[in-house]
Amino acid sequence: MSVVSVERLGLRFGERVLWDDLTFELERHEFLAVLGPNGTGKTSLLRILLGLLQPTSGRALVDGRPPAELRARIGYVPQQRVFDRDVSFRGRDLVRFGLDGHRFGIGRLARADRARIDRVLDDVGATTYGDAPVGRLSGGEQQRLRIAQALVADPTLILADEPLLSLDLGYQQVITSLLDERRRRAGTPVIFVTHDINPVLGLVDRVLYLAPGAWATGTPDEVLTSETLSELYRTDVDVLRVRGRVVVVGTPDDQHVHHVDHAH
Amino acid sequence: MFSDLLAQHFVHTALEAGAVVAVVSGAIGIFVVTRGASFAVHAISELGFTGAAGALVVGIDPIIGMIGGSLLVGLVLGVLSLRGRERDSAIGAVLAFGLGLGVLFLSLYHGYATQATNLLFGSIVGVSDRQLLELSLVSLVVVAGLAMLYRPLLFASIDPEVAAARGVPLPALSVAVFLLLALTTAEAIQVVGVLLVLTLVITPAAAAQRLTARPLLALALGIAIALVSTEGGILLSLEKSWPTSFFISAVSFAFYVAARVYDRLR
Numbered sequence A: 001m002s003v004v005s006v007e008r009l010g011l012r013f014g015e016r017v018l019w020d021d022l023t024f025e026l027e028r029h030e031f032l033a034v035l036g037p038n039g040t041g042k043t044s045l046l047r048i049l050l051g052l053l054q055p056t057s058g059r060a061l062v063d064g065r066p067p068a069e070l071r072a073r074i075g076y077v078p079q080q081r082v083f084d085r086d087v088s089f090r091g092r093d094l095v096r097f098g099l100d101g102h103r104f105g106i107g108r109l110a111r112a113d114r115a116r117i118d119r120v121l122d123d124v125g126a127t128t129y130g131d132a133p134v135g136r137l138s139g140g141e142q143q144r145l146r147i148a149q150a151l152v153a154d155p156t157l158i159l160a161d162e163p164l165l166s167l168d169l170g171y172q173q174v175i176t177s178l179l180d181e182r183r184r185r186a187g188t189p190v191i192f193v194t195h196d197i198n199p200v201l202g203l204v205d206r207v208l209y210l211a212p213g214a215w216a217t218g219t220p221d222e223v224l225t226s227e228t229l230s231e232l233y234r235t236d237v238d239v240l241r242v243r244g245r246v247v248v249v250g251t252p253d254d255q256h257v258h259h260v261d262h263a264h
Numbered sequence B: 001m002f003s004d005l006l007a008q009h010f011v012h013t014a015l016e017a018g019a020v021v022a023v024v025s026g027a028i029g030i031f032v033v034t035r036g037a038s039f040a041v042h043a044i045s046e047l048g049f050t051g052a053a054g055a056l057v058v059g060i061d062p063i064i065g066m067i068g069g070s071l072l073v074g075l076v077l078g079v080l081s082l083r084g085r086e087r088d089s090a091i092g093a094v095l096a097f098g099l100g101l102g103v104l105f106l107s108l109y110h111g112y113a114t115q116a117t118n119l120l121f122g123s124i125v126g127v128s129d130r131q132l133l134e135l136s137l138v139s140l141v142v143v144a145g146l147a148m149l150y151r152p153l154l155f156a157s158i159d160p161e162v163a164a165a166r167g168v169p170l171p172a173l174s175v176a177v178f179l180l181l182a183l184t185t186a187e188a189i190q191v192v193g194v195l196l197v198l199t200l201v202i203t204p205a206a207a208a209q210r211l212t213a214r215p216l217l218a219l220a221l222g223i224a225i226a227l228v229s230t231e232g233g234i235l236l237s238l239e240k241s242w243p244t245s246f247f248i249s250a251v252s253f254a255f256y257v258a259a260r261v262y263d264r265l266r
Helices: A042-049 A067-073 A091-100 A111-123 A139-151 A169-186 A226-233 B002-006 B009-035 B038-058 B062-080 B084-108 B113-121 B129-158 B160-165 B170-192 B194-201 B203-211 B215-239 B244-265
Strands: A004-013 A016-026 A031-035 A057-062 A074-077 A157-161 A190-193 A206-211 A214-218 A238-242 A245-249
Touching: A004 A042, A016 A057, A016 A206, A016 A214, A031 A042, A031 A169, A042 A057, A042 A157, A042 A190, A057 A067, A067 A074, A074 A139, A074 B160, A091 A111, A091 A139, A091 B129, A091 B160, A111 A139, A139 A157, A139 A169, A157 A169, A169 A190, A206 A226, A214 A226, A226 A238, B009 B038, B009 B129, B009 B170, B009 B194, B009 B203, B009 B215, B038 B062, B038 B084, B038 B113, B038 B170, B038 B194, B062 B084, B062 B113, B062 B170, B113 B194, B129 B160, B129 B170, B160 B170, B170 B194, B170 B244, B194 B203, B194 B215, B194 B244, B203 B215, B203 B244, B215 B244
Parallel strands: A031 A190, A031 A206, A074 A157, A157 A190
Antiparallel strands: A004 A016, A004 A057, A206 A214, A238 A245
């Protein structure tokens, strides 16, 4: 059975139709990159899969159930946003919230849970700074902790929303390989929203490309072609392969060319 | 003379009331500081003053008016649950108008001016046994509420996006925390007065968070610092007849400065 099945999903805000028949499935072990310009509903798709947003039509199921029923089993990595220097909590507190932050009460941490947090901190290489105040850590270290937070509850699905934004290249590789390792080892599929395919090009099994009023899905080689994107955008778009990187030229916002830090 | 005073019933009542209020203020302060909502505390207390002044004018118990005013503002802030700059300016605008109303009410009120002064600067030594009981009951409600909401509240304050993704109901939590804050504020006003509520609700928690990054330890330290400041302030004011609220604010500020220095040096 597919982990995610999206069936004829429609979403509109007032007059604006983002999509009205979005359909795809995601199996275990798969890494899906969601690409496309701003305003095509990439983040909205994640919110629907988290059960936080009701689609206008169609349905999305995770493990055959409505997503709101199993939120605690969905690992979510938000956009990289640096914590204030002043914040006063430790990395392990952040990770712990991924386990039981939604429960009522003060809650004593069971021995098994403590061990679990230690293990996941070790998995992401954050053991040395797990007890340091989060505000004192670099953006890359903080994002490692966010991966640990998403993994600690042993998720059946990982949703990541632009997790590489404003990270340097070294950390981009660290973060993507942590997610890759998880899906290889535990089979947890990953949906990875990004405006730049290149940092994950080697890992991606499938691409979902959302364009204004149209979408396409398939392997990167099928979707990231001049033909497919020209059809999606209804204008001439060129997809070039330069030194193993994908460069897209001619989209209305030319987002893949100036992919460094597009404001959202 | 000091020991004579210590034997007095009103001094005992004051110390007990101070302790009760210090515990809730120190506890909720951690959540307020983590949320970055210090300014909201100020707004709630000043509009508590407006409510109390309004109550004086129409001739009902000012404490009822104060709790009413605080709860109303707490509810509005919680429902709006604004963030960042927008929250800042909205609170500033509401606070200014509320204070203006308070000034009007005071000018319309022709009773004893001391009641108004007590509201602004606190009157811990005037607490009656009945008030002590009321303070304790309200504190129990707040502490129970905070204990129940502890994890989701911290999660939502530290990391709202992921908390929402995990199903933590952010709007409901926001309303709940501001209502608890309004109750705490109404209590603290009776000890230190409207103008000095921050000295119990913010200063101890802010000091505690400079001492440790462990959330539960910070909570305990915040309560301890609020307790020492309040009881110390009351005792010092017995020794030297300056206002109690001055001493309380001086002790808690000393803790804050020391905590910052410690944080800088380690």
